[in-house]
Amino acid sequence: MKPRIIILMHYLELGGAEMSLIGLLNALDPAKVDVDLFIYCHRGPLMKFIPKWVNLLPENTAYAVIESPIAVALKRGHLGVVAGRLMAKLKCQQFRRHYPAKGDDAAIMQYVGNYVTPWLPRINPDVEYDLCISYLTPHNIGRDKVRAKKRLAWIHTDYSTVDIDVVRELPVWGAYDHIASISHDVTSSFLNAFPSLSDRIIEIExxxxxxxxxxxxxxxxxxxxxxxxxxxxRYCTAKNYDNVPDICRRLRLQGVDAKWYIIGFGGSEELIRQRIAEAGMEEHVILLGKKDNPYPYIKACDIYVQPSRYEGKSITVREAQILCKPVVVTNYPTASSQIKNGVDGVIVPLDNEGCARGLADFIADTALQQRIVDYLRIHDYANTSEVEKIYSLLK
Known part of the structure; x- marks a missing residue:
């Protein structure tokens, strides 16, 4: 019999982790494995790209309301989930009074995992899987609600940029046989937080x-x-789009006639629009909003720019490279694991002035742009061979 895998994911909105999951599902061979996919909430434009051979398990409403408004969870009768979320918020606030967040506060998700998971039903309880893959934190559900011989948890975050509650998170990661990291830099930042887990790490691009x-x-x-x-x-702190209007203004002061398009959605949209108005860039920084298919825009652009404050490993940078587009990324902590500077893209300073200057220099250097495009044409950025590392866990 073929090994049987279950993969757990929150939803399939347009995001890097979601796109990499679609890539993994397309790379897995149905002749080698059977795959059950459990999506907590069946929403997002990427749902339609789940391969037909993958067995999508039915949605369970208790899981579907984990990240819904509290009123929705109440209306659907999931009082335990509501109680767990309220307790998680209270406990996280108590933790933060003693340990204020210095970076992005990611601790709340682990508190939600700890206090909500006990109220959730087991997933496919009659089946023991050969491998359970929990694709996004918190990983409590893969630990507590699935019967499996082996467990694999995925890291998609640069842990040097987020504030967590290590004491609460460590036992959850520690329950997994293997931990998949998407790059060497992501591994290093994770092990700075959890050094005892070094023997669990597998790097899977x-x-x-x-x-x-x-x-x-x-x-x-x-x-x-x-x-x-x-x-x-996403329109969020990590992507740094609130600084794009000022960078674009500085770029134009250097004589570059540029329009900067941003595709996405999220809570920072109002801030970005405010910054566009403050910089007088209404005609030059254009928010295109949510696009189910962003790839024609990548194909139509001259340069793809990732101006982030931090990244795990950007999927959209890889997609732009697949489409042979010159790529510029800011010098966020994991940038060097994403780009070989001057070979398959360019790394520019993160501060606005340095970023604008680096962009202007790159725009003017058409010979370097062409060398990068020529390099991209003869190299593989899909990483499909990485799927062999999943198969090796099943042997």
């Missing part, structure tokens, strides 16, 4: 489907004949 990216990029999109810059990602 994000897997993408080049055919998927190329086929969806075929639809044409018309963008004005200027220098066309593009960024894609």
């Amino acid at each position: 994000n897997i993408l489907s080049a055919d998927f990216v190329h086929s969806r990029a075929e639809r044409s999109v018309e963008l004005p004949e200027t220098v066309r810059l593009l960024s894609i990602g």
Whole structure:
């Protein structure tokens, strides 16, 4: 009999972790493994790209309301989930009174995992899986609600940039046989927080489907004949889009006629629009909003820019490289594990002035742009061979 895997994921909105999951599912071979997929809430435009051979388990409403508004969870009768979420918020607030967050506060998700998971039903309780893959934190559900011979938890975050409650999170990671890290830098930052788990780490690059990216990029999109810059990602602190208007203003002061398009959605949209108005960049920084298919825009742009404050390992950078686009990333902590500077992209300073200057220099250096494009054409950025590391866990 073929080994049987279950993969757990929150939802399939447009995000890096979600796209890498679609890539993994497309890379797995149905002749080698059977795969059950449990999505907590069946929402998001990527749901339709789940391969037909993958067995999508039915949605369970208790799981579907974990991240819904409290009123929705109450209306659906999941009082235990509501109680768990309220307790998680209270306990996290108590923790933060003693240990204030210095970076992004990621501790709350672990508190939710600890206090909500006991109220959830078991997943497919009659089946013992050969491997349970928990794809996104918190990993309590994969630990407590699935019967499995082996367990694999995934890291998608640069742990040097987020504040967590190590004492609460360590036992959850420690319950897994293996921990998948998407890059060497992500591994290093994770082990700074959890040094005792070094023997569990397996580095598995994000897997993408080049055919998927190329086929969806075929639809044409018309963008004005200027220098066309593009960024894609959630409107959030990590992506640093609130600084794009000032960077673009500085770029134009250096004589570069550029329009900067941003595809995405999220809670920082109002702040970004405010910064656009303050910089007077209404005609030059354009928020395109949520796009189910961003690939034609990547194909139509001149340069793809990732101006982030921090990243695990950007999926959209890889997608732009698959489409042979020159890529610029800011010098966030894991940038060097994403880009070989001057070879398959360019790393520029993170501060606004340095970023604008680096972008202007790169825009002017068409010879370097062409060398990068030529390099991208003959190298594989889909990483499909990484799936062999999953198979090796099943032997």
